Amino acid sequence: MSAEAAVNYVTETPMEEIERVSAWINSEEYKEKNFARQALVINPPHACQPLGAQMAAHGFEGTLPFVHGSQGCASYYRSTLNRHFREPAPAVSDSMTEDGAVFGGQNNLHEGLENALALYKPKMIAVFTSCMPEVIGDDLTAFIRNAKKKGVVPEDFPTPYANTPSFTGSHIHGYDAMLGSILKYLTEGKQIEGRCTGKLNLIAGCDFNTGNYREYTKILKEFGIPTTFLADISESFDSPLDGTYKIYPGGTKLEDAADSVNGKATITLGPYATAKTFTWIKETYSGAHVALPIPMGIAKTDAFILKLSELFGKPVPASLKADRGRAVDAMTDAHQYIHGKKFALYGDPDYLLGYVSFLLEMGGIPYHILCSKGSKKFEKEMQALLDGSLYGAGCKIYMSKDLWHMRSLLMTEPVDAMIGDTHGKFAARDARIPLFRFGFPIFDRVNKHRYPLVGYQGALNMITEIANKFIDIKDDTCEDRYFEMMR
């Protein structure tokens, strides 16, 4: 550079440029460039493994989630759960820093375990990793064995652990890893030849809707089927306000979890979020093992209800038949508001299969289906679901894409609404369509996690929200002369 280089002045981007680019990012040409991306990921709707691991840990009684890694990671997972549930999310980290990179994280882990035990008096500490120990190759098995040898934690104190590096999978895989690890730990040596608890083990999957857990409980109560949730976050993230703070307000009892290995049957309703755990359960647990899709919509709820009836030899209670009838009644009443409407959907595989199944039953068109972290198996199952319905024709599945891709799709091939989590709100606003917040996380609406989306009640709730929103839009935007009393 010459010594007399011209002074660089502060520039203002000309308005015409801004207008040009504003139009350009909505164009077909831009979409092509956008979809040609090889390296840059923009607005991905998935988080990393340890977040799901922490969720799984919260599902067990008296359990303190323990992040082996940098402290900032724990703060991020905690605040995400705080914001979604508007509830506490207690978890600790062992605050690894630079010296951990040199010496490994064993000292931090041991000191952390000792302090966490003294301060937070848990019944179990569920350890999981963030990036740092995974990159430097910490040996958790040895570290925890050494902790017990040294007497940092009592020999019989439960310390399940999971490797959950953020650079593989997403939060659902971390959920799977931690859940599997906790169950392996607790059930070790608990299988008793000939014993049967007579209970159902219900795995809800990496489901962030406490209302769904309550809906399952309601259904199982109607049936009179004794159940152990693996794992139950419903109280952990939806505890009553009574003037006292309980650090561990809920979760599956550890002895129930231990005895789950002797269950009469185990059902997972989140097959993609619990794939590894369920594979292990099939090899290990007594009784029947069934993987079912999350029961959203009528058909998938029917399948769940029939399976319960079959497994436990009980007729479907009349009350559930009536619930079904009421949900179907609501669907026929409201079909005209949803039929033929096009939707864009994104989220975790289990949720997506549920939304699509429900929409197809309503005559809705799940036009763009985007999964940022899914498998070939999921893609196949989704395609089969679409192929089975007239309303699935022409719908497209986008694997390993993000919400910036989704924005291009909304602009070039518009739809009437989007279903997903809060992160889609910018794209939805640009496309001037409503976003139905059915996924995770929901940072900008209250109580959504308390409204079930599963079962017959869940179908009814989805109809209420979707149909009334379309009616609101009509009322808010129609010309005066078309504004009328009835809709």
Next chain:
Amino acid sequence: MSHSNKKIEGITKEFTQAVIDKALDVYPEKARKKRAPHLAPNDPTSGSTCVKSNRKTVPGVMSARGCAYAGAKGVVWGPIRDMVHVSHGPVGCGWYSWGTRRNLMSGINGVNQFGMQFTSDFQEKDIVYGGDKKLKTLLAEAHELFPLAKGISVLSECPVGLIGDDINSVAKQAAKDLDIPVIPCNCEGFRGVSQSLGHHISNDTIRDYIIGTREFAEPSSPYDISLIGDYNIGGDVWSAKALLEEIGLNVKSVWTGDGELEKIAATHTVKLNLIHCYRSMNYMCKVMEEKYGIPWLEFNFFGPTKIRESLRQIAERFDDTIKENVERVIAKYDPIMQAIVDEYKPRLDGKKVMLLVGGLRPRHTIGAYEDLGMVCVGSGYEFAHGDDYERTQPEMPEATVVYDDPSEFEFEQFVHAMKPDLIGSGIKEKYVFQKMGIPFRQMHSWDYSGPYHGYQGFSIFARDIDMAVNSPTWGLVKSPF
């Protein structure tokens, strides 16, 4: 700074020390020894700090702290609106910090404003083979898809530093190829003890890559200033800037709330740097003072008392025009502020507040509470240094509890003992205390409200504090059965 040596009935040094000792009692010995120096009854007049700070967090204790990356992405770099900020590494860090700080931005999202989540989304193969190639590709992609972005920051997450990637040389080459500033920021989360080092590292990168690279096209004036350390939480910058302009100053750049890269780059030509958040940006104020001879002044725009004091201190640095403007502005707002105080003070008088926030608000907001008749019975920081505590102690009443990087356990103990009517802290603490039936406001994010800065902000602050403390919902907590 006030040195009024305020006292609160019932709070003595002995009382507070006993509360601290009781909390420490539960710790294993090693942790107790580490924690003890971080907790103390306040001594407003000693002139030295009563607590240790900026030390490693004790493992396993549930700290509120974040990491260096959080300080770089969330605080310093992230709010610059016309740049693409790449969270370089696995997907999580960028995802968690996506839109969760409330540093509002002008402009059109994805066009000339980029409040989005850009990440290299590291996979296992990137850890094994390194991510430099991927970085090179994604920088070109970002430039192509976002042509109006004035620059790109590359914010390293933990793995990047551990696997030995050389983001600095990739950034250097990309800056040349793309002809825009590409700033590498080695802010891996394991560095340092808190967000604070992330602020410092980011300040250093502004020093090394940005400052002095642009000049303002318009002629300079004696009233050119820069607003430093305001991140536009809930619109704070817009309120503060309007007030500074009302007294006749030209706010040439803002660091970094709703910030613009090229204006930040030309800040070396202003006449005075006004700094609100000292903790996160004092480094660059000192650099600009040494290198360009720009003086700097700390100020406080929370609550009418501190605003008035600050405006007069600012006026001292300028001529009679500004001094007259300041008096005129104070005279204009005094009655408006008095009306707010008259409305809310009767409902809040004597109420106690405890604070645990980041690096500024545990001291800067005390005056605003006092304007409403409230008293601060405890305060502390996530990531402050000694100079922050020096500035805090004179603001706090005598013998109230000072806590540095407290564990949630300690904070709970202090709350039980001090019995505040309101707690101002973060999202991780909010629901813990609300479950106890204690009113709470998030004091990082203004609990989805704001702005709280400036005169405009105080009316909102007063309303929010009243709403929190006096909400009828608290009366329903105790069940009659």
